[in-house]
Amino acid sequence: MIEFRAVTKRFADGTLAVDELDLIIPPRQVTVFVGSSGSGKTTVLRMINRMVDPTSGTILIDGDDIATREPVALRRSIGYVMQNSGLLPHRTVVDNIATVPLLRGEKKRDARARARELMTVVGLDASLADRYPAQLSGGQQQRVGVARGLAVDPNILLMDEPFGAVDPLVRVELQTELKRLQHELDKTVVFVTHDIDEAFLLGDQVVLFRPGGVIAQAGTPRELLEAPADDFVAEFIEAGRPRSILR
Template identity: 70%
Template structure:
């Protein structure tokens, strides 16, 4: 469990990035910080592994303050994945993945064996092991970055807008890969994004932030969609524009679900005719997932 206790961060230029932030992030779940640029979400993420030091307050992992020990040792036991992968261009794929293990004293052969296992875990062909980052696609680079973040088998994985620089198709694939990895590996994931649809797709707990990392609403995707706490949240998730509204449409082949723009999102199956008729009599239904 990760807990922020009255955390404040003021930078030397006077910018108040985080103002008295408190929150518990549950273990073995994905918590997503989402908000517009400059709201403090990345600052919060980086205070977990002390890449940013809080001005006041504390961050605890399983009841122990992160501020009391060696920050380098702390970072080596917490996985970190960033936008644009952050790979070292002069290292091969396998050496990039093995970096943290080598820094912690693992022998080269053992580190490479673990790295090869992780290439399989993240869906990369072993033939890529000896290539350099410049020889990979953007999506492949991000997968290498995820593999490197998992190399030391950390309990916590921090992901700072990791898919923001890839095209929409690759991004969708990487999002599904993240969901699969979380199901299989059971990590505590902290994810930062400005994309509310990505937050709703990946998050067990979604934290919507305003300036100064002020929590506007926190909850599951369903809780937030069904009960936006105020106009700010409604606007942020698109509920005020009907973005989350779904409608039923009768077609010759059956009933389908369409979004606010009339695009088909799926079909209704295994629903008694009486229920379908009742639903069709309603103007719309609330969208339960992005």
């Protein structure tokens, strides 16, 4: 379980990105952060692996205050998947997937063997192992990014708009694949998106942020749909409905 207790983040220039956040992220479920641009989703996500440290408040993972954990070691124990995959252009697919295990000192042969296994897990053909990122489609690159996030066998997988840059059909394919993966791998997934439909599709828990890093509502998709906490929530959901319904 990940727990935020009264967590605030104010950046050096005075921007208040997250304001007194209290939140529980249950284990082995998908929690989706959704909200408009600048509402603090990425900042909250990055505080979980100490890429960003809070100004005040406490974050606990399984009851332990992460402020006491060494940031680099913590970061390497948590999977992280970002938009545009963040792959290293001069490394092959297997070596990209094996990046963190190699940094942690695993033997090259073992790390590569595991990377090849992970390619199968995320639905990548083994023949792509020795290609470079530029030789892959956008959807394939994102799958490599997911495999890399899983390479240290983390309990927690953070995903920051991982499917934001691919076309809509590939996006649906990747979303379906993530649901299958989650079912198989049983990780705690924290997923950031702008897209309320994606949030409802993937989230066991959906956390809707309003501007200023404050939670508008957290609950199951059904709770948000059936009992929106206020007009902001209702309007955010309404605005995100597929345009096709209106036509």
